[in-house]
Amino acid sequence: MPCPALPDGFDFTDPDVYRDRVPLPEFAQLRRTAPVWWNAQPHNIAGFEDDGYWVVTRHADVKEVSTRPDVFSAHRNTSIIRFNESMTRDQIDVQKLIMLNMDPPEHTRVRQIVQRGFTPRSIRALEDALRERATRIVAEAKRNGRGDFVTDIACELPLQAIAELIGIPQEDRSRIFDWSNKMVAYDDPELAITEEVGTNAAMELISYAMNLAAARKECPAKDIVSRLVAAEDEGNLGNDEFGFFVLLLAVAGNETTRNAITHGMHAFLTHPEQWERYKRERPATAAEEIVRWATPVVSFQRTATQDTELGGAHIKEGQRVGIFYASANNDPEAFDRPEEFDIGRDPNPHLGFGGGGPHFCLGKSLAVLEIDLIFHAIADAVPDIALAGDPRRLRSAWLNGVKELRVSYG
Numbered sequence: 001m002p003c004p005a006l007p008d009g010f011d012f013t014d015p016d017v018y019r020d021r022v023p024l025p026e027f028a029q030l031r032r033t034a035p036v037w038w039n040a041q042p043h044n045i046a047g048f049e050d051d052g053y054w055v056v057t058r059h060a061d062v063k064e065v066s067t068r069p070d071v072f073s074a075h076r077n078t079s080i081i082r083f084n085e086s087m088t089r090d091q092i093d094v095q096k097l098i099m100l101n102m103d104p105p106e107h108t109r110v111r112q113i114v115q116r117g118f119t120p121r122s123i124r125a126l127e128d129a130l131r132e133r134a135t136r137i138v139a140e141a142k143r144n145g146r147g148d149f150v151t152d153i154a155c156e157l158p159l160q161a162i163a164e165l166i167g168i169p170q171e172d173r174s175r176i177f178d179w180s181n182k183m184v185a186y187d188d189p190e191l192a193i194t195e196e197v198g199t200n201a202a203m204e205l206i207s208y209a210m211n212l213a214a215a216r217k218e219c220p221a222k223d224i225v226s227r228l229v230a231a232e233d234e235g236n237l238g239n240d241e242f243g244f245f246v247l248l249l250a251v252a253g254n255e256t257t258r259n260a261i262t263h264g265m266h267a268f269l270t271h272p273e274q275w276e277r278y279k280r281e282r283p284a285t286a287a288e289e290i291v292r293w294a295t296p297v298v299s300f301q302r303t304a305t306q307d308t309e310l311g312g313a314h315i316k317e318g319q320r321v322g323i324f325y326a327s328a329n330n331d332p333e334a335f336d337r338p339e340e341f342d343i344g345r346d347p348n349p350h351l352g353f354g355g356g357g358p359h360f361c362l363g364k365s366l367a368v369l370e371i372d373l374i375f376h377a378i379a380d381a382v383p384d385i386a387l388a389g390d391p392r393r394l395r396s397a398w399l400n401g402v403k404e405l406r407v408s409y410g
């Protein structure tokens with residue numbers, strides 16, 4: 001279906017588009033005129049052997065695709081909507097070993113096992129340790145007077161939370177942090193992370209996690225690793241499966257939460273009445289609104305396993321379907337005044353953690369806890385924090401990322 005006002009060649013996964021902004025006006029236009037729209041691409045530009053993908057923009061349709069894994073597969077072409085052009089099909093297929101890119105019944109088996117580590121009880125058990133970390137991180141930043149909010153504050157807690165959750169020994173954490181940081185942001189030339197450096201870091205992280213799993217099998221401890229890997233034949237993870245799971249956590253739990261925190265801070269600083277309200281009332285609804293507003297994962301994708309219809313479009317078996325959470329989270333059919341940042345928003349049926357299907361974010365409660373803890377700590381210790389520059393955005397095809405946000409801590 002043509003969409004008259006979009007310039008020729010416009011691509012909703014073009015990393016250069018996201019260097020400047022998330023294309024919200026273009027999404028709005030599609031929601032109104034062509035809610036499931038074919039975005040043509042030059043052959044094989046995204047790492048896949050094809051010529052484009054469907055752009056799904058409405059809240060209801062994003063939910064539908066997410067909740068029908070039999071028709072919309074996460075496995076066939078993975079959930080990542082755009083790889084580097086230089087990626088080979090073999091390299092893409094390796095990504096299928098992580099659960100984000102599995103379909104039932106394999107996905108169901110792995111998800112049931114790893115869920116044991118993410119019970120409300122296991123997350124609550126981290127709360128005191130993470131609160132103390134959050135307080136320490138903000139106190140440290142305050143001592144510097146001014147600086148980059150991303151490196152000073154937003155980066156640290158998500159990494160610590162994952163290390164704490166898995167039970168990574170304190171002495172190994174700096175290595176884990178280094179590998180995790182090298183694996184992300186390969187699309188941004190300024191960060192000078194080559195694909196080789198990224199791949200090596202991923203291999204080292206997997207191999208570290210596999211060794212940890214083997215050690216815990218020998219000698220179980222009271223940590224999540226032991227719970228997930230002990231007695232493999234009783235429905236637990238193999239060492240290699242555990243390795244890929246830790247890799248997924250390092251990617252899925254880091255950049256996402258870091259960007260939610262950074263966008264949240266920027267939203268507060270550009271909506272001072274909401275910051276005043278937060279400091280006064282500390283509403284429990286704030287973290288979810290921050291995630292809606294930020295929508296750190298702009299999109300994931302699925303691939304149609306059969307010919308099907310969606311939002312009036314005829315989708316053919318084998319075609320890729322992009323689910324644009326950033327568009328769904330601004331759909332006026334689902335939200336009153338979606339363009340307003342409102343920390344009291346309730347209900348808030350946002351899809352920032354996914355559309356409610358089998359892959360719905362495993363770390364949601366942990367992420368919400370982290371966001372709550374860090375903003376409480378900021379409001380307590382540096383209530384007069386102020387902007388000292390515009391955010392510098394990350395160049396990425398599907399992450400709404402900020403790599404630098406200069407602030408003064410008051």
Ligand code: HEM
Pocket residue numbers: 066079099100101111162248249252253254256257260291295296297300325352353354355356357358359360361362363364366367
């Ligand atoms: C604000 C922060 C976060 C955001 C916006 C976010 C977003 C998402 C999204 C959109 C998905 C895919 C949902 C789908 O396909 O239906 C996902 C999956 C996932 N997330 Fe998160 N996430 C966040 C934090 C975390 C954290 C802290 C962890 C763990 C430490 C985590 C672990 C995962 C895992 C393991 C999956 C894959 C689940 C599966 O395939 O079954 N996420 N997340």
